[in-house]
Amino acid sequence: MSNHSSLLDDRVMPTDLDEPHEECGLFGIFGVPSAAEFIYTGLFAQQHRGQEGAGMVVSDGTRLRYHKGVGHVHDVFQAENIHALGGSMGIGHVRYSTTGASRPQNVQPLIAECVDGLWAIAHNGNLTNAATLRRNYQRSGSIFQTTTDSEVLVHLLADPHYRNRCQHVGRALAELRGAFAFLLMTRDCVMAARDPLGFRPLSLGTLDGGYVFASETCALRQVGATFVRDIEPGELVQVTARGLASYRFAEVAPRTAQCVFEQVYFARPDSNIFGYNVHQTRIQYGMQLAKEHPVEADIVIPIPDSGVAAALGYSRASGILFDMGFIRNHYVGRTFIMPEQGKRARGIDMKLSIMPDVVRGKRVVMVDDSIVRGNTVQRRVSFLREAGAREVHVRISCPPIRHPCFFGIDFATTTELVADGRNVEQVRDYIGADSLGYLSEEGLLAPFADGPRKFCRACFNGDYPADISQMRGKLDLEERQAEEGVGHE
Ligand code: SF4
The missing domain is CATH 3.40.50.2020 (Rossmann fold)
Incomplete structure (x- = not known):
């Protein structure tokens, strides 16, 4: 098991390529004492959504601290890790990945420093245009630190073309295709979003005047939160000290594609x-x-x-x-x-x-x-x-x-x-x-x-229900490789 824990100035992550597919669990909270304890509980309740890695990022309003690693929630987090993550807001993630992707650098939340400060990102889903976005950014000089599809959102957020907080987050999200439920965090704000077709679940609850987000309502109940509603497909919700605000980054679609599985x-x-x-x-x-x-x-x-x-x-x-x-x-x-x-x-x-x-x-x-x-x-x-x-x-x-x-x-x-x-x-x-x-x-x-x-x-x-032409090409390649005995890594 390999864990990472630090203030955010000492990250060195190697780069290589593997599978982006994943099914994961998200949990976020804003406005409670000891956010890390709630996140731990919320992740534990959603352990079934991903057993290969877990992580959380917590903010005390000025600094982000994180701890993450490969393994189950109870493997990754010990009492001392939780206590070291002081702050009233944070986001967490349990991760599942396919072959070759069970590596510490891919464990989320991802953390990146943009011109307006640090961002933490936790993703459930699969971005069908991630390879194209990644290639385009790499061609223009960007360096990727993980092999996850989720990291393209980091680059969209850092892209000056999309600047300006919530509006810019919405514009960045609008560039993504495929399935996503995201939790994002800066030092003073937590955001939650679902793709316009709503493939993956993400719910909103309240707890003692604060707000809670979770992939599954079982996690809301586990921390004592009250379910309020699901995040709408195409909606971006932002929670700050001023309260909760909702934005649409995509028109209401004539149909949704919530995953029946x-x-x-x-x-x-x-x-x-x-x-x-x-x-x-x-x-x-x-x-x-x-x-x-x-x-x-x-x-x-x-x-x-x-x-x-x-x-x-x-x-x-x-x-x-x-x-x-x-x-x-x-x-x-x-x-x-x-x-x-x-x-x-x-x-x-x-x-x-x-x-x-x-x-x-x-x-x-x-x-x-x-x-x-x-x-x-x-x-x-x-x-x-x-x-x-x-x-x-x-x-x-x-x-x-x-x-x-x-x-x-x-x-x-x-x-x-x-x-x-x-x-x-x-x-x-x-x-x-x-x-x-x-x-x-x-x-x-x-x-x-x-x-x-x-x-x-x-x-x-x-x-x-969504364009999968880019993914289909990738799949064809994988199947050819499998037939020819070419594996990952
Ligand atoms: S219903 Fe099937 S194809 Fe559609 S998102 Fe769920 S698992 Fe994937």
Whole structure:
């Protein structure tokens, strides 16, 4: 583990290139004593959004102090780090990245000195025009210190073309494409923004006269804050000693593209994401799944934790007994957000223990949230058979994932997706189940009012709501490299 902690005048960061894709968690606060303690709690509550790095920057009104490092929140922060970060405002970040990007220099918040002072930046999402912006700035002499896509915002903020505080932040944000929820901070101001299509969540709360921002509402509750509202797509919110002000940096779009996969898998069940409680949504998914794909069986078991609510829903709607066929080891990270294939494979063995007495001799419905590469569900089906299950029927609470995500969630390149080029029967055969049923796209949107106009589901149907031509070129290159055996680093 490598941690950085300092006043901001001693940063030396090496430069190299790797993957920008990431899914992360943000937490920011303004106007409370001991901001660092709240940020620590808020990051801890969102640990599931990123387990590879954590950091926070705190201001006492005159100076910024930071501490960040690679690892879980409780690895990175010790009591002495928290106490050293004195100040009443700050922002924090938990980070997930893909291959090759788990490096200290990429841990956020990023910090940069511009002509008007220090800026700290924390980003959740994926900027689809980052490579172009980066290349343009590099051609004009700019030097990048990290390999994250987020750093292009630093250069936009420093660009004299966009100068003048909030207006200039809005103008800089308007240059970005793709998915972003940002928290930004100067020594006397915290800002929060979401991209015009609203891919990633970001909520606003209040706490003892101060303001709190978090990717997920579970973090607001964890610090005792009261939820006020979501930051609107295309909105920039600024909090200073004068209070809260809201600006639009983009017109209200005729549709949004909020990530439905936050509801399916990523968000914590006790969060309300885009106005809907995640747990309740997943129960509805399970009930719908039972209607769409009924089967005669003895028990319904979930893949814990994210499959639990959907399995409950399936059990309720079908009348089939719910039980726990697998027990989760909570001290192993979620395999989906581990960075390397090797780590994924090892994580699968460690993560779940089967309960043979529950499944032996039974016809089992196994409910999971999604199938990405297929190797995980394949092994779980075989675990069930080895434990004596008579039949294994797999039910998945989202449609087949056939397309990569360019907006912040690390789905494999297309060729690694098990449903790419396979129909449902072929996937069933691959995973070794007796039957396989996916939730339909209609079922996926059923819990939401006006779902088709509000939610992105491009990974299911390939209908990308934003221009991904630059990313597609990059993906093609990666897939060619993978085929030719060329890896990162
Ligand atoms: S492509 Fe899928 S995972 Fe990516 S933002 Fe859209 S719904 Fe979410």
